[in-house]
Every structure is written in C-alpha cells, then in structure tokens.
Amino acid sequence: MAFTTPVGFRVLPLSVVQLSLAAVLKCGQSFRWTSYPLPSSPSAESPTHEYRLCLKDRIVCLRQSPDYLFYRSVFPEEQLSPAQEGVRDEEMLAWLKDYFQLDVDLVKLYDQWSGRDQVFDKLKSRFSGIRILRQDPWETLVSFICSSNNNIPRITKMVHALCKQYSPSLVALPPPSVSENCSRDLAMYHPFPPPSVLAAPDVKSTLRTLGFGYRADYIQRTAKMLVDTHGSSISPSGTRESCEEWLTGLRRMSTEDAREELLKFVGVGRKVADCVLLMSLDKREVIPVDTHVHQIAIKHYGLRATGGSKAKSAMTPQVYAQVTTKLVEIWGDFAGWAHSVLFTADLKAFSSFGIQISTTATTTGHVDASPASSPSKRKYTKTQERVDVQKRKRAEVKEKVVVVAAATVAALAVLAAPGYDSSLLEDDNPGSANHDTSSPRRKRRKRSSD
C-alpha cells in the first residue's frame, strides 16, 4: 500500500520538501504548537509525530509523511450533520492553505536562492521544507515581545502559560497515542487571549508571577494601547476584536508604514517589528536582524565585522541596515523566507536535523545514505563516537540527541564525509575565525549586588 490515512484524518498530497512540519513548527516562528510522538510503525513512511494548535474555535491536528499531510480539526462538543462536516473540511483546507502559504512554491524559491548563493546551496538538501508561516498578527506581536533577550524554550513556556492563564480551555483531548476512550490524562487546549483581556491593569503583576520579567509590562501596555486606540468591540460577523482586525489590516500597508505603526508599541523595537512584519503581515522581504543573523552575515556573506570579532558589537541601526541591505541584495524579494532557512540551520536544536537516519537500527546501525562513506563498513565504537563528538566541540542538544541516538551516529558519519562544510553551522568557535589581535577590551560591568 502506498500510505495509510490515520483514522479521523483527511489527507492532502504535499511533499515534505514543500513543507516540513518538524522544522517549521519548532524553529521559533510559532511558540504554541504542541507535538506528540506517535507509536513507532513498521512503515518508515508513516508519521512519527502529531502536532496540535488551539485556534479560537477548534483544535488543529496534523501529521505528516514524506508525500502527504494529514489533518483534522476538533471542535468543542457538538454534533454535526455530514453536510456540516463537509463544510468544515473545506474550511480546514482553506486554513491550511492560508497558514502555511501553500500557494508559494518553496522548491522554486530554493532553486532561485541556490543559484544566487553558494552558502544556501549547500544547506538546501538538509534543511528543506522551511517556509514562513502566515500567523495571527496579535499573537505574533505578543510572542515576539516575549522574545527579547530570551530563548526559544522559555518563550514557548511563557506563551503557553499566558494562554492557560487568560483563556478558558476550549476543549480537552487525549494525547494521540492513547485510545480515545481512555480519559485518564486529557490535555487542555487554550486559545490565544484577545487584546482586551491582556489590557487589564493587573496583567502586569500576574505575568511577572508567571516569569515574564520586564516583558510583563510591555505586553499589558501594548494591549492597552491597542485597545484604546483601535477598539475592542467584536464585529457581528467575526470572532475577533476590532483592534485585531486593524492589526491584520497592516497587511495592506507598505512595509515602511506598517513598521512605523508597530514601532509605536512598547517593547517593540526594530527586530520585533520585523518579526511581526515577516511572520504575520506578508512582508516577505523583511529580515529580522538579531545577533545571530548578524554573525551569519559576517561569517558567510562578507559583512565587515565592527568592533571585536568575538565581542557582540552593538546592534546599531546602522549595522542593522547593513545586514538587511546585504542579505536582501543576495536573496531578493523573498529574503525573509531565505533568512529563516539559514537561521534554522544555525539553531543548536537543529544540529542533527535533516540527516538520514537508519531506521533498521536493530542490527548494526549501518549508515547507507552517504556515498562518501568509506566502502568498508565503518563501525562507530563508543570510543570513536566520543572522540568525534569532542572533535566537533559543539554544544549538543541533550535530550534530542538521546532520543535519536541512531541519528547521531549517522550524523557523525555524514559530518566526517568529505564535501560537508562544517563551518556552515559553526557558532562561536573561539579557535577558528577569531584571531583578531585588536584589544579584547572587556567592558567594565557595573556589578549588581549578589
């Protein structure tokens, strides 16, 4: 059989090179998807995970195989006629097409970027299927206010805590692995709260309690500004507040005008504004420049490094402009999309992503995929593996690597193969590119008490 559709799911033909859920839903665009591992199947083609997202009125459930996307939606308790079910299926399909921007031919874009950029060309096979989501602007705005001086795991935790705190649970579902009847451990799903809810004065202190730090104030104040300026009434037809509609309306504005509006909010600087523009407001050429992207531009695209090479040079508006100008020049009008591929490739959590894993690990985790691997079957002993790991001297993701131990073995083989440019994914390697002899100039820090 070609494939099996999971019970209760609809199927959409879609290649994983057009969309990779495993990459896109975890690379720091959206922070609200939950993922569940599925029981391993005899077929290598079957989905390994289910992903779920809580919308305002339903839960979206997704699974993916190399050639198909499986989807279903779950609504709060209500029985529907088959006709209504059909309508909802159409709705769901429309939502998928919109959210994942499936009208955009990602393979064609990859080819274009490859032609213009050798660095990209080397990454494209490993990091395929990475595209920009078209997310809800309000949720995106709040999420990226949370992102300042922060990391993906913590941002994820914060956003989930916020939803749990300020939205009633829409529906409870059993995890996909257990049977539907077993109602022992149900997972609760909370929508993202509307602006009016987060505009309440006490939100400040509550979010601080939840570990938001100084971002708590930004969020409450931004919500209040939005509501005060553009209203919180619900239009008769929609389920969204008027200020949410206004925010979405920025899609029809020019990039510069929309950015100017976003920068009025507290906690929203250039970088956060650009994230919102790219990920929710259709501004595909926009590149959010953070310290990481800055480093990528210096290391791979010949941008002049200002200040010490290791010391994080200040992200001045000037530097920001240099980086975006350079990268847009290379990648063109979908530069923001290309940026997300490079950015994802540089994430430590993706250090073993896109490597062929030997699914038949029962015998001798032999590695097939690499044509460059030595003809004699090379075995990786524990010692050998440790040596290689030390050689790479790179921060490894702890849990992920354990889960895919077999993949790690394969990854090491690939890394050892000629033709793999290890510098592509290098982060700060003190020994490699940083022999800047200018004064290291340690900045004198005001020491806060302890």
Place this chain on the structure above:
DNA sequence: CATCGACCTATG
C-alpha cells in the same frame, strides 16, 4: 543622534 546600562530569568 549614537552610546550605554538596566532590565527578568533560566541555563551553560
């Protein structure tokens, strides 16, 4: 207008 320190918190 460019620069700089403070700001919450969790992890290497």
Place this chain on the structure above:
DNA sequence: ATAGGTCGAT
C-alpha cells in the same frame, strides 16, 4: 555570560 532586545538617560 548569554539567550532571536528595548527603553530611557546622557
């Protein structure tokens, strides 16, 4: 010390 920064004061 840094993580996908921003704000307010020199």
